[in-house]
Amino acid sequence: MSSVPYSIDPRARELIPKSKVLVVGAGGIGCEVLKNLALSGFEDIEIIDLDTIDVSNLNRQFLFRKEHVGKPKAVVARESILAHNPNIKIKAYHDSVLSSDYGVNFFKKFSLVLNALDNRTARNHVNRMCLAADIPLIESGTSGYSGQVELIKKGVTQCYECLPKPPQRTFPGCTIRNTPSEPVHCIVWGKHLFNQLFGEDDPDQDVSPDAEDPEAKLDGKNSVTDSGNIKRVSTKQWAQDVDYDAEKLFNKFFNEDIKYLLSMENLWKNRTPPKPLSWKDAQDLVTDENTNNDSSVRAVDMEVWSIAKCSKVFSESINLLQHDLKGKSYLVWDKDDKPAMDFVTACANVRAYIFSIAQKSRFQIKSIAGNIIPAIATANAIIAGLVVLYAFRLLVEDYEKCNSIYLRPKSVHSKFVLAADKQLSKANPNCYVCSPQPFVNVFVNVNKLTVKEFETELLKKHLNMVAPDVVLDGKGVMVISSEEGETEANNDKILSELGIVDGSILKCDDFLQNYELTVLVNQYEAVEKDDPLYKVVANPEELKAKESKKATENGASEQKEPESDEDDIVCMESNTSEDPQEGSSSKRRKLNEDSDDDIVEVPL
Amino acid sequence: MSEKQLSAVEAELYDRQIRLWGIESQERLRAANILLIGIRGLGSEIAKNILLSGINSLVVLDDGIVTEEEQLKNFLLSKDSIGKKIAEEVLLKAQALNPLVKISADTSSPTSKDGTFFEDFTIIIATGLKTDFLLKIDKICRSKKIKFIAGDVFGTFGFSVADFLNHEYFEDQVKLIAKKRAHDGTETKPEKETVKVKSEIIYPELNKVIILPNTKQSVEHIKKVKRRNEYFFLMLTLLEFRDRQERNPDISNKEKDIKVLQEIKSEILDLYGIDQEKLDDGLLELVFGEIVPVCAVLGGVIAQEVIKAVSLKEAPINNVFLFDPLTYSGKEETVG
Ligand SMILES: [Zn+2]
Numbered sequence: 004m005s006s007v008p009y010s011i012d013p014r015a016r017e018l019i020p021k022s023k024v025l026v027v028g029a030g031g032i033g034c035e036v037l038k039n040l041a042l043s044g045f046e047d048i049e050i051i052d053l054d055t056i057d058v059s060n061l062n063r064q065f066l067f068r069k070e071h072v073g074k075p076k077a078v079v080a081r082e083s084i085l086a087h088n089p090n091i092k093i094k095a096y097h098d099s100v101l102s103s104d105y106g107v108n109f110f111k112k113f114s115l116v117l118n119a120l121d122n123r124t125a126r127n128h129v130n131r132m133c134l135a136a137d138i139p140l141i142e143s144g145t146s147g148y149s150g151q152v153e154l155i156k157k158g159v160t161q162c163y164e165c166l167p168k169p170p171q172r173t174f175p176g177c178t179i180r181n182t183p184s185e186p187v188h189c190i191v192w193g194k195h196l197f198n199q200l201f202g203e204d205d206p207d208q209d210v211s212p213d214a215e216d217p218e219a220k221l222d223g224k225n226s227v228t229d230s231g232n233i234k235r236v237s238t239k240q241w242a243q244d245v246d247y248d249a250e251k252l253f254n255k256f257f258n259e260d261i262k263y264l265l266s267m268e269n270l271w272k273n274r275t276p277p278k279p280l281s282w283k284d285a286q287d288l289v290t291d292e293n294t295n296n297d298s299s300v301r302a303v304d305m306e307v308w309s310i311a312k313c314s315k316v317f318s319e320s321i322n323l324l325q326h327d328l329k330g331k332s333y334l335v336w337d338k339d340d341k342p343a344m345d346f347v348t349a350c351a352n353v354r355a356y357i358f359s360i361a362q363k364s365r366f367q368i369k370s371i372a373g374n375i376i377p378a379i380a381t382a383n384a385i386i387a388g389l390v391v392l393y394a395f396r397l398l399v400e401d402y403e404k405c406n407s408i409y410l411r412p413k414s415v416h417s418k419f420v421l422a423a424d425k426q427l428s429k430a431n432p433n434c435y436v437c438s439p440q441p442f443v444n445v446f447v448n449v450n451k452l453t454v455k456e457f458e459t460e461l462l463k464k465h466l467n468m469v470a471p472d473v474v475l476d477g478k479g480v481m482v483i484s485s486e487e488g489e490t491e492a493n494n495d496k497i498l499s500e501l502g503i504v505d506g507s508i509l510k511c512d513d514f515l516q517n518y519e520l521t522v523l524v525n526q527y528e529a530v531e532k533d534d535p536l537y538k539v540v541a542n543p544e545e546l547k548a549k550e551s552k553k554a555t556e557n558g559a560s561e562q563k564e565p566e567s568d569e570d571d572i573v574c575m576e577s578n579t580s581e582d583p584q585e586g587s588s589s590k591r592r593k594l595n596e597d598s599d600d601d602i603v604e605v606p607l
Numbered sequence: 608m609s610e611k612q613l614s615a616v617e618a619e620l621y622d623r624q625i626r627l628w629g630i631e632s633q634e635r636l637r638a639a640n641i642l643l644i645g646i647r648g649l650g651s652e653i654a655k656n657i658l659l660s661g662i663n664s665l666v667v668l669d670d671g672i673v674t675e676e677e678q679l680k681n682f683l684l685s686k687d688s689i690g691k692k693i694a695e696e697v698l699l700k701a702q703a704l705n706p707l708v709k710i711s712a713d714t715s716s717p718t719s720k721d722g723t724f725f726e727d728f729t730i731i732i733a734t735g736l737k738t739d740f741l742l743k744i745d746k747i748c749r750s751k752k753i754k755f756i757a758g759d760v761f762g763t764f765g766f767s768v769a770d771f772l773n774h775e776y777f778e779d780q781v782k783l784i785a786k787k788r789a790h791d792g793t794e795t796k797p798e799k800e801t802v803k804v805k806s807e808i809i810y811p812e813l814n815k816v817i818i819l820p821n822t823k824q825s826v827e828h829i830k831k832v833k834r835r836n837e838y839f840f841l842m843l844t845l846l847e848f849r850d851r852q853e854r855n856p857d858i859s860n861k862e863k864d865i866k867v868l869q870e871i872k873s874e875i876l877d878l879y880g881i882d883q884e885k886l887d888d889g890l891l892e893l894v895f896g897e898i899v900p901v902c903a904v905l906g907g908v909i910a911q912e913v914i915k916a917v918s919l920k921e922a923p924i925n926n927v928f929l930f931d932p933l934t935y936s937g938k939e940e941t942v943g
């Protein structure tokens with residue numbers, strides 16, 4: 004007796020019990036995919052997931068129950084599948100797929116790889132591994148009511164990195180520190196304040212007024228030359244010196260610092276100036292309905308707190324966090340840690356009040372601060388069903404019948420609830436990952452950028468390499484080595500010191516990903532305040548085209564939005580450990596002509 | 608704390624969906640009492656999704672016995688369920704999906720139930736029923752203002768048909784509030800505001816939607832619709848097959864069943880005045896067995912419609928959903 008389905012290709016029916024399949028991710032889509040595979044007669048499955056189970060997973064990750072909270076997802080998912088059918092061979096790895104244990108030969112063992120991930124870094128990596136191993140990959144993701152499934156096969160389709168993705172939303176540091184205008188700016192500031200007071204020291208997360216703001220100096224006479232208020236002892240040290248006295252902290256951040264900001268007059272010529280708020284005055288800002296004693300979900304989470312309540316929560320959460328900090332060198336902000344979340348809610352709302360920005364409920368602030376993507380069981384079930392229907396087709400190499408499919412919310416423009424593309428998406432000939440000779444132009448300031456910054460920001464963060472080796476072409480200089488200790492001396496050197504100048508060619512090689520990339524270095528200097536620190540462009544023609552019509556959405560160029568400009572840019576980190584599986588592949592793509600609303604992307 | 612209010616435990620458990628459909632929708636869901644008829648491949652997928660969503664109660668009605676094949680394809684059953692009553696056997700694993708929902712089993716035959724049995728539910732979901740019985744339940748539902756949705760999976764094909772009566776629902780629309788001028792003349796940023804918009808969809812009765820040969824009913828209102836989806840007629844063919852044979856197409860009887868399906872298909876296409884070529888005979892090869900991933904797709908679509916119907920949030924799709932057995936796309940249609 005077997006559960007291999009009828010009504011599919013008879014050759015696929017034969018191959019199903021013999022094929023080895025890898026599922027990457029055991030979250031929302033992963034659980035569903037595993038169930039569909041097991042109930043369709045697949046008998047040889049491997050599953051990898053780094054994550055452990057959280058209560059908020061249980062509304063959709065149905066292989067897990069309350070008693071599994073805290074346990075590894077891959078392990079529990081395996082047990083759950085075996086409980087239904089003990090005859091299946093299923094291997095679980097509680098590990099990161101980026102680990103060097105899973106090289107190209109590991110991927111080559113499989114007939115198919117099914118991605119059920121939640122973050123771009125891992126998706127990019129598995130994309131490269133499957134290209135290198137030449138194994139078909141099914142990529143999938145959901146976000147709320149929407150979702151998508153696509154095939155990635157070397158030489159047949161687009162790869163995951165053929166089209167540039169919209170960048171993570173970032174905010175200039177001076178917007179956060181000096182001139183917030185949206186709730187999110189205040190929330191980012193609140194998280195930074197948490198880190199300044201309790202977290203690991205990070206100079207990029209300064210919360211004090213930024214006297215270097217170019218806008219503050221526009222009239223040339225620079226009203227703020229004395230930086231006495233800026234360069235003080237570290238915020239954390241100062242907070243410890245005053246024994247985390249809530250009133251003193253409150254007055255410092257919401258009264259004195261705001262008064263200082265007001266003295267930077269240029270900033271307020273065309274803006275509503277902030278209103279400094281003392282601890283004492285905050286106590287009078289109560290709303291009519293005093294919900295202080297109401298502990299219902301609605302009152303605590305859904306309603307906007309009065310400023311008096313914010314100050315009370317500010318004080319209470321600081322006491323708890325100070326207690327938590329004892330015996331540790333720092334705390335890590337976590338949206339599910341009550342005092343940490345309370346603290347950010349209170350701070351963000353007080354700051355919003357000061358800057359005349361709309362205040363938000365704790366529930367809303369948690370969404371933004373924790374970068375939470377809504378996730379439901381139904382969308383995951385639908386997408387995972389399609390993934391396994393395509394798996395049947397891929398076993399018999401029926402690639403032409405695996406066009407991308409999009410699950411979409413109801414639309415007045417189209418009757419398609421599930422819209423399939425009419426053909427496979429063609430690879431981008433200039434793709435810096437899947438083209439035969441991967442190549443990119445990199446625009447950097449060779450007189451400013453260090454080798455370490457080049458490696459971390461550009462090669463790892465932007466180009467998604469894991470362990471690159473970099474050689475300066477023509478000169479044979481080893482710039483970066485993945486072997487420990489070989490090139491550490493280069494870390495703090497400026498690129499030009501090593502002979503890397505405008506026109507230099509770097510050969511970058513990631514052994515794990517079996518990926519070689521040629522990088523042409525172009526000298527570039529940021530001029531404007533919001534200019535990016537560097538740019539990456541796959542095809543120089545695209546750069547020209549782009550600059551002539553700068554306003555096009557998201558662009559087809561590889562140009563990246565500002566990511567980090569010394570301490571000028573801050574970034575909402577995407578909390579990838581949170582919603583691991585259903586993922587959000589945040590891509591914009593075209594659908595077939597019957598479809599009109601074709602965007603599947605992550606709401607911030 | 609009142610019964611209507613969500614507890615902190617529920618808020619945490621349902622956090623990721625409350626962020627999508629809001630706390631009021633969640634409160635409506637937790638007041639919903641649902642009847643699910645048929646707990647096989649498709650039924651178990653629907654059950655999973657609505658249990659996870661956090662309804663108040665679920666009654667599972669099915670008089671079937673667990674076969675070895677059914678067990679292998681149904682994740683709510685375990686090895687020692689084989690030979691026992693399916694409605695009772697799914698209870699243990701169904702309850703584990705969500706301990707907060709009251710679940711019960713009814714192992715009697717759906718057709719043995721009298722009208723009053725159906726009256727206590729917020730919504731009724733049916734799979735695997737014959738047409739005359741579907742129409743009978745719809746009539747009862749209409750008289751008691753109960754919403755109704757039915758669906759089936761045949762091979763790689765699947766469909767659903769809904770009767771949500773006169774369904775009022777809410778949608779959130781984001782509006783920008785114009786810039787305000789502050790007292791000192793400076794402008795503040797435009798604020799985004801979410802407003803609730805109420806709309807209504809009126810569903811036709813099921814007997815205006817499912818019209819088969821020999822029912823002696825007019826099909827003119829369906830005939831006059833242009834650009835008809837050919838899979839609607841595949842749906843009618845399969846329902847008529849089940850009505851006549853009192854079973855679904857069976858792979859062990861494949862050639863004979865395809866012949867019967869061909870005959871029914873041509874009768875139905877004649878009834879609706881459609882060229883025989885519009886519905887390729889090759890499709891009839893694809894309708895055998897309940898394919899698990901197709902059940903997952905249809906179970907997801909149907910459960911999402913149930914959630915919309917109960918929570919009154921978001922526009923439901925039109926009354927008929929048809930899953931394309933070749934391209935795996937899925938379209939909503941208005942029929943009737
Ligand atoms: Zn590519």
